[in-house]
Amino acid sequence: MSNILDASLAPSGIKKIEWVRSHMSALSQIEKKFEKEQPFKGLRVAVSIHLEAKTANLALVLAKGGAQVFLTGSNPLTTQDDVAAAVASMGVETFARYGVSPSEYEQLLAQTLECHPHLIVDDGGDLVSLLCGDCAGYADELFGGCEETTTGILRLKARERDGLLPCAMMAVNDAKAKHYYDNKYGTGQSVWTAIMDTTNLITAGKTVVVAGYGWCGKGVAMRAKGLGANVIITEIDPFKALDATMDGFRIMKMDDAAKIGDIFVTVTGCKDVIVSRHFETMKDNAILCNAGHFDCEVNVAQLKEMAVSVGERRKNIVGYTLKNGKTLNVLGEGRLVNLACGMGHPAEIMDMSFAVQALALRWLVDHKDGLEKKLYQIPDSIDDEIGWHKLAAMGMEIDRLTPEQEAYLNGWG
């Protein structure tokens, strides 16, 4: 039933999965518990997450817990076909291929939902959109879901406001064990790994413009500084802008930054952050990429229209030459650079994020009877379990409150 590119690619994908599994200790511990307790027995779980090795591991852990897992990607350019083949060969129904068109991508998601899921794991809100639209007929047994990203949660909040949620949804992104690490350190590392591997250029001494100073933007800026870049931040929120200033970065409008940047990274979650008036003033050979969930931050369609010639310059780099003779280089078609041109976040980071996913799904099962169609925050008990596990896994111990200290902190004064 799976819909993948080529089953014979499985051996390379299996190696990738085995490697990350040996670095995802929180998930391994959860897997052991799930195997014994079978919390998802008899349940169908549809998962839409960038399909790479760490995601495959999450799917396998849920399957060990008794779930029938139906897996798809979360972007037309981020599926790794060998991993898709591998996870399909391990019994997970998989509907994902690299390089599909937007409509083929949506078809793969719809095929995944044909299982009539009880639970969903979404990344950016595409499954929820389909379940509220063309695939509403598949939501008849749906009772809960989890959302991975900041962007997806924004969409869920808008749906909740308008009474349009298809089921109870857990805000996985908002867990401490997720956004403090995944958004900041995961994005910080994986974005620069992808940019440097893709371009084979140096970052030190360059002027890097980071658009957006949320958790992801902070990580991208911090690592750029560490690599020796001169970092400029653009923002629309005065407090985030002040934060960036006090972290030692220059703040300016994109109109001004466009003229001096060598490398641009958008991480705002908003659209049209870099548009034609910016392209016109950019330096020759500027590099543009995006690390936000959707490919609407750098307006590549406008750039294409303005270009007098367009051509691939290197794998995952398209050069757009403008009338003024300058060439602007777009990485990964303006899609998530760390996944479209790289391997995604490090395994130890996705371990924490996916541990939240696994425990949040279990929470939904345990609380099934009282659930409402609203957005739920991750309980502190889940965050704490992962935090303590991770500390122990890294060989660290920390102080604990004495009963007297606890009483002092909880008292009136």
Ligand code: ADE
């Ligand atoms: N691997 C799987 N999902 C990912 C994400 N959202 N970001 C980076 N790496 C990932």
